[in-house]
Amino acid sequence: MVKTISSLQNPFIKQLVQLKEKSKLRKKTGLFVIEGKRELSLAIKSNYSIETLYYYADLFSAAEAASLKTYGIDVIEITKAVYEKVAHRETTEGVIAVAKSKDFDLNNLEFKNNTPLILVAEAPEKPGNIGALLRTADAANVDAIIISNPLTDLYNPNIIRSSVGGVFTVQIAMGTSEEVITYLKSKNISIHAATLQDSVVYDSIDYKKATALVVGTESTGLSELWREAANTKIRIPMQGKIDSMNVSVAAGILVFEAKRQRKFS
Numbered sequence: 641m642v643k644t645i646s647s648l649q650n651p652f653i654k655q656l657v658q659l660k661e662k663s664k665l666r667k668k669t670g671l672f673v674i675e676g677k678r679e680l681s682l683a684i685k686s687n688y689s690i691e692t693l694y695y696y697a698d699l700f701s702a703a704e705a706a707s708l709k710t711y712g713i714d715v716i717e718i719t720k721a722v723y724e725k726v727a728h729r730e731t732t733e734g735v736i737a738v739a740k741s742k743d744f745d746l747n748n749l750e751f752k753n754n755t756p757l758i759l760v761a762e763a764p765e766k767p768g769n770i771g772a773l774l775r776t777a778d779a780a781n782v783d784a785i786i787i788s789n790p791l792t793d794l795y796n797p798n799i800i801r802s803s804v805g806g807v808f809t810v811q812i813a814m815g816t817s818e819e820v821i822t823y824l825k826s827k828n829i830s831i832h833a834a835t836l837q838d839s840v841v842y843d844s845i846d847y848k849k850a851t852a853l854v855v856g857t858e859s860t861g862l863s864e865l866w867r868e869a870a871n872t873k874i875r876i877p878m879q880g881k882i883d884s885m886n887v888s889v890a891a892g893i894l895v896f897e898a899k900r901q902r903k904f905s
Contacts, residue, residue, distance in 0.1 A: 642702065642705070642706075642715055642716065642717050643715075643716045643717065644716070644717040644718070644719070645694070645716055645717070645718050645719070645722055646718075646719040646721070646722060647722075648721065648722060648725050650722075652692070652716070653718075653722055653725065653726060656673065656694070656726050656736070656738065657725065657726055659671055659672060659673050659738065660673050660726070660728060660797050663793040663796065666741065666793060666795050667793070670740055670741050671691065671738050671739065671740060671741065672738070672739060672741050672795035672800075673728075673736060673737070673738060673739075673795075673797060674688075674690075674736070674737045674738075674739050674800065675727065675728050675735070675736050675737075675797065675800070675801070676733050676735065676805075677700075677733045677735060678804070678805055679800060679804075679805040679808070680693075680735060680737050682805040682808040682809055683737075683739055683805070683808045684711060685808075686808040686809060688739050688740065688742065688808060689739060689740040690708075690711060690713045690737050690738070690739045690740075691713070691714065691737075691738045691739060691740060692713065692714045692715075692716060692737065692738045693705060693708055693713050693714070693715050693716070693735065693736075693737045693738075694716050694717075694718045694722075694723075694726065694735070694736045694737070695715070695716075695717060695718065695734055695735050695736075696717075696718055696719070696720060696722075696723035696734040696735075697717055697734075698720065698734065699723075699733055699734025699735075700733060700734030700735045702717070704735075705717070705735075713737070723736075728797045728801065741795055744787075744794070744812050744813050744814040745813065745815075746786070746813045746814075746815050746819060746820065746823045747823075748813065749784050749811055749813050750811070751783050751784075752783070754850060755848065755849055755850045755851075756783035756784065756829065756850055756851075757780075757782050757783050757847070757851050757853075757895065757898050757899070757902070758782060758783055758784045758785070758786060758824075758829065758851065758852040758853070759773070759776070759777050759780075759782050759784075759785045759786070759852075759853055759855070759891055759894075759895055760785075760786045760787075760788060760820060760824075760831075760852050760853065760854040760855070761773055761785070761786070761787055761788070761854075761855050761856075761887065761891070762788045762789055762817060762854065762855070762856045762857070762862055762863060762866060763788065763789040763790070763791055763856070763857055763863075764787065764790075764791070764792070764857065764887065765791045765792055765857070766792075767792060767796050767798035767799045767802055768798070768802050769858075769886070769887055769888055770787075770792060770794070770799050770802070770803070771798070771799050771800075771801065771802025771803035771804075771806070771807075772802065772803075772886075772887075772888030773785065773887065773888050773891055774799075774803035774806035774807055774810055774812075775802075775803055775804060775806045775888075776888050776891050776892045776895065777806065777810045777891075777895070778803075778806040778809045778810050779892075780892070780895040780896055780898075780899050781899075782810070782895055783811065784810070784811040784812065784813060785810050785811070785812055785813075786812075786813045786814065786815070786820055786852075787812070787813075787814045788814070788815060788816065788817040788819075788820040788866075789816055789817050790814045794807055794812065794814075795807075817863065817865050817866060818865070821865070821866070821869045824852050825869075827850065828850060829850040829851065829852050830849060830850060830851055830852065830871045830872075831852050831854060831866075831869055831870045831871050831872075832845060832847070832851060832852065832853050832854065832870065832871065832872050832873075832874050832894075833854045833862050833866050833867055833869075833870035833872075833873050833874065834853070834854060834855045834856070834862065834873075834874055834875065834876070834890060834894060835856070835861055835862050835866075835867055835870075835873050835874075835875065836861070836875055836883070837867065837873065838873055839872075839873035839874055839875040840872065840873070840874060840875070841874070841875060841876075841877060842874040842875060842876055842893070842894055842897060843897050845872055845874060846901065847897065847898035847901050847902070848901050848902055851898060853891070853894045853895060853898065854866055854870070855887050855890055855891050855894070856887070857887065858884050858885075858886065858887055874894070876890055876893055876894070
């Protein structure tokens with residue numbers, strides 16, 4: 641028999657709402673919320689541990705829910721009123737899950753060869769930009785994305801939504817800028833920093849060796865620490881009157897140039 645929850649005051653439902661809204665609780669419990677069939681499927685394929693699945697039977701069938709029990713997931717049916725309370729968006733497809741977060745330690749990164757392509761973003765803050773960066777990293781099939789000096793919880797529902805599940809498909813690590821620079825240098829990974837100062841045009845550089853492409857925020861760019869650590873400083877020529885572009889767009893231009901040089905391998 642599948643359990644059913646109909647009360648908005650149920651403690652599991654209260655926790656679910658708080659996990660969506662409070663980063664501190666996500667960090668304290670090591671749990672976060674996943675919404676949507678595609679996102680849930682990507683998380684399972686990426687070996688995330690799913691603790692509980694809540695489903696609204698009018699949108700997500702009991703048969704679909706039962707099939708997920710094979711993964712050891714506790715499956716609970718919820719009523720329409722409860723679903724409308726806990727759903728972050730209307731297109732959630734009737735399924736919401738609680739999963740265990742992963743450790744984004746730099747030392748957990750694993751590469752298939754000794755010439756990885758890594759995208760580094762320093763201090764991105766807006767969930768939409770972070771989600772777009774993750775989508776870019778997935779689209780280019782980079783070996784990893786590293787967030788230095790993170791300002792936002794990567795399990796923020798807005799990031800999961802805007803990444804379209806990319807948060808589950810890309811290797812991710814986080815650390816201070818100092819830690820990330822030390823890590824990259826210890827692995828003999830060349831640092832190419834996107835900055836206007838004393839830079840060369842981005843497509844004049846060889847990215848076929850182990851490469852880290854580093855982008856900063858749209859408002860302030862990269863910190864002096866990254867500019868000093870860089871093996872080369874690169875720029876994307878701007879032909880309009882505005883001297884900056886969206887960070888995910890800039891990252892896309894850089895990583896796909898690197899992939900082009902690598903014959904998209």
